[in-house]
Amino acid sequence: xxxxxxxxxxxxxxxxxxxxxxxxxxxxxxxxxxxxxxxxxxxxxxxxxxxxxxxxxxxxxxxxxxxxxxxxxxxxxxxxxxxxxxxxxxxxxxxxxxxxxxxxxxxxxxxxxxxxxxxxxxxxxxxxxxxxxxxxxxxxxxxxxxxxxxxxxxxxxxxxxxxxxxxxxxxxxxxxxxxxxxxxxxx
Ligand code: PAN
Ligand code: ZN
Numbered sequence: 001x002x003x004x005x006x007x008x009x010x011x012x013x014x015x016x017x018x019x020x021x022x023x024x025x026x027x028x029x030x031x032x033x034x035x036x037x038x039x040x041x042x043x044x045x046x047x048x049x050x051x052x053x054x055x056x057x058x059x060x061x062x063x064x065x066x067x068x069x070x071x072x073x074x075x076x077x078x079x080x081x082x083x084x085x086x087x088x089x090x091x092x093x094x095x096x097x098x099x100x101x102x103x104x105x106x107x108x109x110x111x112x113x114x115x116x117x118x119x120x121x122x123x124x125x126x127x128x129x130x131x132x133x134x135x136x137x138x139x140x141x142x143x144x145x146x147x148x149x150x151x152x153x154x155x156x157x158x159x160x161x162x163x164x165x166x167x168x169x170x171x172x173x174x175x176x177x178x179x180x181x182x183x184x185x186x187x
Contacts, residue, residue: 001059006066010100010122013055013070013145021055024084026076032084032165034184035077042076049074051081058152066149071104071138078171080104085135085166087111089155095148097136098125102144105177108132109167113187117168117179120146133161137170139177 007016025048026039033039042049051074056067074081085107088095097106097120104120110132118126120136128134138144169182 001061004059006057008068008100008147010145011143013053013068013100013143015055015057015068017057018055018067019058021053023050023053025050029076032162033076033079034169035079038075038077042074052083063151063153064149065152066147068100068145068147069136071102071136071144073102073138073141073143075172078173080137080139080170080172080177082137082170083135084158085133085161087131087133087157087160088150089157090151090153091131093151093154094130094132095128095134095150095154096125097128097134098147098149099123100145100147102138102142103140104136104138104144105170105179107135107137107166107168107170107179113167115167120144133166135161135166137177139170139172 027048052071054069058065099120099122101122106118106120106126109115165182165185167185168179170177170179
């Protein structure tokens with residue numbers, strides 16, 4: 001392993017050099033957005049849009065790794081484009097999210113039921129404590145780009161949020177973002 005300067009484009013999330021990437025598309029969010037009809041209509045009108053892209057820089061053998069998430073602007077009904085959301089597989093591993101451009105809301109909840117929201121905007125570095133579920137939501141009109149950094153062994157546990165959802169939803173109310181309790185969340 002050798003030290004290295006990695007270039008990150010704050011508007012596109014492009015990383016150079018990078019070691020991996022993936023994209024997520026609208027159709028993968030069936031059952032996650034509450035307005036199924038709006039999802040079907042959007043898929044029909046616009047096709048299977050990429051809603052976010054994750055690019056990473058990983059050095060084998062290092063404890064830490066980092067990358068970017070670039071989220072497109074958009075809505076499904078009154079819900080904004082968002083990430084899947086997850087706990088880390090390891091309950092003793094936190095993370096940071098440092099917003100580079102755009103605006104959004106980071107939704108978090110702890111295993112014991114506390115909820116928090118952190119505004120995502122350039123200059124704000126969000127601290128995600130160990131064992132808090134986290135989902136980012138792009139509430140703006142442009143891309144939301146943030147740099148994340150965590151332990152390589154943190155892992156992802158998607159199952160719980162996929163089945164129960166987050167405790168809160170971010171919805172557009174008269175074009176402003178509002179956090180409301182998720183009526184479908186079950187303890
Ligand atoms: C981030 C997220 C990324 C995409 O790198 O994985 O923003 O969100 P989902 O994984 O919830 O789809 C992170 O939190 N890693 O631990
Ligand atoms: Zn995470």
